Amino acid sequence: MREARRYLEKTTVMAKQVQRENQSAHQTKWAAQFAVASELCKRGYEVALTRGNYPVVDLMILSPAGVPFLIDVIGQSKKNFWPVRRKRARGKLFYVLAFVPNVGQNRFFILSREVIEREIRRASGLDGEPISLPNVGWDSVKKHEDAWKILPE
Numbered sequence: 001m002r003e004a005r006r007y008l009e010k011t012t013v014m015a016k017q018v019q020r021e022n023q024s025a026h027q028t029k030w031a032a033q034f035a036v037a038s039e040l041c042k043r044g045y046e047v048a049l050t051r052g053n054y055p056v057v058d059l060m061i062l063s064p065a066g067v068p069f070l071i072d073v074i075g076q077s078k079k080n081f082w083p084v085r086r087k088r089a090r091g092k093l094f095y096v097l098a099f100v101p102n103v104g105q106n107r108f109f110i111l112s113r114e115v116i117e118r119e120i121r122r123a124s125g126l127d128g129e130p131i132s133l134p135n136v137g138w139d140s141v142k143k144h145e146d147a148w149k150i151l152p153e
Contacts, residue, residue, distance in 0.1 A: 024077065032075020032098035033058050035106050040071075043148060056087055067152035069094060077101050081123075081135040084116055094151060097141055109141040110150055 037047045037059060046062040057070040069092035074082050082097050095116050097109040111119070119136040 028075045028077045028100060029073075031077075031100045033073045035075075035100055036071065036073050036096045036098050036108065039108060039148070045151075056090060057093065061151075063152040065153050068092075069152050071096055073098055075100055079138060081137050082141065083133060083135045084120060086117070086120065086134055087113065092152060097136075097144075108146060108148075109144045110147040111141065111144050112150060115144070 033049060037049060040047050040059070040061060044064040048060040050058055050060060056072070058073040059071040061069050061071055063069065070090065072085075072087065072093065072095050074084060074095065075098045076082065077100055079099070084095065087093060093113040095111045095113065097111070099107040099109075116136065119140045120134045122140065123134075123136050
């Protein structure tokens with residue numbers, strides 16, 4: 001009986017931990033999207049959040065000069081590789097990898113779709129062969145930090 005109680009307590013603790021991790025991933029995704037939208041608004045862009053209703057992108061943007069483009073935001077709160085889903089080219093697509101830690105400054109890495117594709121191939125080492133979890137590493141995106149200038153003006 002005592003072992004059953006310990007097992008139940010242990011599984012309850014594990015279930016709560018998994019729930020916290022899932023909530024954290026959901027919260028990180030939203031924090032990243034709002035952080036990127038805020039940065040773009042400060043730079044004079046008009047931003048529309050898709051709120052998950054548009055499966056390909058997170059933000060629809062209109063530049064200060066009136067050029068429309070799309071942004072896929074990938075957020076994380078801890079340093080890890082960046083999981084990136086490959087997307088078909090639909091208009092001008094950019095990626096913003098947003099590091100939104102629980103404590104400290106947000107960091108933004110801005111890349112075009114072409115650069116993301118190249119980094120995925122480089123990370124996989126397979127030169128275009130499909131991989132189960134396309135991703136890019138921190139070292140390969142560092143040079144794109146705060147590269148807001150690549151976005152249409």
